[in-house]
Amino acid sequence: MPYYCDLSPGQKIYLDNSGPNTVITLASGEAGQQQQSSTQVRTGPWTEVPQITRVGGGVLLRCVTVQGIFVWQVQGTQIRAAPATAWAADQATPMQATEVEPPIASMPPMPPMPPMQMGDMEMSLNPMTLRMREMTLGSNTPTVNTQKFCTQCGAAIAQSDRFCGSCGHQLS
Numbered sequence: 001m002p003y004y005c006d007l008s009p010g011q012k013i014y015l016d017n018s019g020p021n022t023v024i025t026l027a028s029g030e031a032g033q034q035q036q037s038s039t040q041v042r043t044g045p046w047t048e049v050p051q052i053t054r055v056g057g058g059v060l061l062r063c064v065t066v067q068g069i070f071v072w073q074v075q076g077t078q079i080r081a082a083p084a085t086a087w088a089a090d091q092a093t094p095m096q097a098t099e100v101e102p103p104i105a106s107m108p109p110m111p112p113m114p115p116m117q118m119g120d121m122e123m124s125l126n127p128m129t130l131r132m133r134e135m136t137l138g139s140n141t142p143t144v145n146t147q148k149f150c151t152q153c154g155a156a157i158a159q160s161d162r163f164c165g166s167c168g169h170q171l172s
């Protein structure tokens with residue numbers, strides 16, 4: 001069952017325990033212009049009702065699961081893992097259960113996506129990086145026919161030759 005809390009007028013946060021994962025969904029904006037962002041963390045099943053506490057500039061969320069205690073800080077639209085020591089238990093309130101499913105996030109989830117392969121380029125999001133594979137020019141690459149021939153007599157010549165060993169033609 002999802003839990004939710006109103007962060008501010010027009011901003012709600014939902015917490016759901018879906019299998020071994022905790023799904024945090026942040027919904028903000030007016031009806032019809034809602035923005036959602038959601039993040040999913042492998043926490044294990046909850047053993048307690050998640051709690052929320054307000055801190056300067058945001059809120060802290062805490063889940064107690066079979067794997068331990070997880071704390072997140074929510075600030076604006078950012079959801080970040082926070083150290084358990086950041087938790088201020090004295091001001092915590094349990095989140096409210098809701099039958100309403102959290103809105104489906106229209107944004108891609110925050111955990112990094114597996115890198116997309118596009119030919120020789122590798123692209124990964126979050127952080128946005130674009131990496132070109134090292135150009136495969138080297139002695140261990142299959143030789144792309146680099147054998148040269150004399151333009152005069154057609155004899156095989158070495159790359160470093162300045163004159164043809166067969167006819168003496170000056171090579172460029």
Ligand SMILES: [Zn+2]
Nearest residue numbers: 150153164167
């Ligand atoms: Zn020659």
